Amino acid sequence: MEFLLRLKGNTDVWLGLRRQGERLERVDGSSFNQRIPVQGQEPCLFLKDHDLWSSSCSKQRPYVCSKASVLMGTT
Template identity: 55%
Template sequence: MLSCTSSSQKDSDCLGKLNKHHAVCALVLAVLLALVVALSVALAVQSAGSRAAGAALPGAPVPSCASDWVGYRNMCYYVSAREGNWTWSQAQCSGHGASLAMLQEEWEMEFLQLIKGDLDCWVGVRRQGEHLERVDGSNFTFSSLVHGKADCVYLIDNSVASSGCSLHRPYICSKPQAV
């Protein structure tokens, strides 16, 4: 610490030493302040750069369905109000890259009962000899739930039934969600 209490020093000498001391302190403070500002700017630039790089990276693809289709559990469903026979209905679904809904899981039957409303809709199950088969050729494991012994299957009210394939009904298509 600088002190000017000696009687041998002149007042002007003492003031000169104090001014030099204050100038050095001011210079040190200015350098420290400049370093703090520079570090702050560097951190801000680095942070902005990492956010921008993160924004530029592609995210995981989001599955989606066409606007008139309903998405549920990675599947897209379309309930048509148009009516046709079972074969025509399957052809309509194929035109959309889909098939008649195949009722693969119990939750799917429950879900389709909800979205079809009051319509009795064709689904992608058909009798092949003594057993029921999905349009992809797999065995329909819920055969005991189907009322009737006709060839083509449709959803009615809260159950599954069969009728002649030439009857005209609305239909339900399904396909995996696009990515």
């Protein structure tokens, strides 16, 4: 979460997560297993300040959908 907070700065960003009933899933359909409180009742989630909020999916915002894994090797 700290990475996302640094990346977004003062801008609200879509996270590529949707609400499906009581659970959250990624926009590619894969499950998101972390239990995170979400403000609001709309289907699409965005990061505002330090909290997750929901909004209509048609609202325009910058987005962050994934972060590549970085493997640390030994030299």
